[in-house]
Amino acid sequence: MKLYLVRHGITDWNARKKIQGQVDIPLNETGRDLARKTAEGLKDVPFDLCMTSPLCRAKETARIILGSRNVNILDEPRLMEMAFGDYEGKCCSREGWELPEGFHKFFDDPAGYEPPRGGESFADVKKRTGEFLADLYQKPEYQGLNILITTHGAALAGLLNNIKEEPLSRYWGDGVHRNCAVTEVEVRDGVPEILSENVIYYENVKDPWADEK
Template sequence: MLYIMRHGKTQWNKEQKLQGQIDIPLIEEGRQAAITAREKNKDLHFDVCYASPLLRAKETAELFLEGTDTPIIYDDRLKEMSFGEYEGSLGYFDDPKNPVNVLFVRPEAYVPTGSAESLEKLSERSKSFLDEIVYPQVKEDPHKNILIVAHGALGCSLISHIKKTPLEHFWDNLIGNCELVRLL
């Protein structure tokens, strides 16, 4: 089985700042959510966890798996989508003048500006992770429990590949902070 979890809440989540690959730690609320998720899912055993190396995902994985022998392997392909110079911006969701706005309103029309990552690049990263890491393990042992701890857009990309979601419905796959979703 494959499970995906989004990291716990950060100060930037709370302030509705666009995080991307800026390395923001969890706030206490995010830490508590990871601990609560651990208690809620204490009967689940994970054979391996793959996590983004960004601090908010690392902390979430460590707290969620505390007291278990589950190895955590960090993989750069699980980092959040890069929003380039727009990381840290406010109002991106409600301001049509913000170039990142279209990503959240009409993802199929998103064209990155500056150093921001395209959805195509994000898709390639997430697909390579699934193809090279997840699918071979699931094929070899369908009973193996694999956990991925990552981010909002990256999680949507992974889930979109698995569910074959059209790009215009990309955000339908967004999971909440410390929400655990079972796939495959």
């Protein structure tokens, strides 16, 4: 089984550094262009199945990457972005900061981050993404398939935190993955191995979070 983990393309809220969480924000034209370039980079991959977050920015990214391939696209709620509750829609850029100072722990101290009302902790997201992976690995009908998985920044980091078997303190690994970045994982006998990580197929697009992490 090979998994191709992809963060969705850019949205207007990404560009404005507003917290999206589970608000259903669509891709913007830049995001669609990144997805098209990623589709070109993955054009030779014979995808057999796609699993996506139900949020439209992830589903549209999947559809663009798949193009004319006749591939089932399955909604998977456990791939949804981290819920931020009362923080959703707030700006977290340095210039337009609209959050409590404690939100800095989101990037700097994931294990110490305290979610707002209606939000999830990193442990919550790690648990649901870990359960998704465990279920995926054990399905006999998926063995040997190439599976496209489209998701979100924090949810993707949760998947990788599980795959790498790292503690919550290392939740972000080497940083937030770029929009439409691709991570390839091979799974044999239920054991995952990362073959490549955070690969992009485009140039000259500034990462909205580059100065924030």
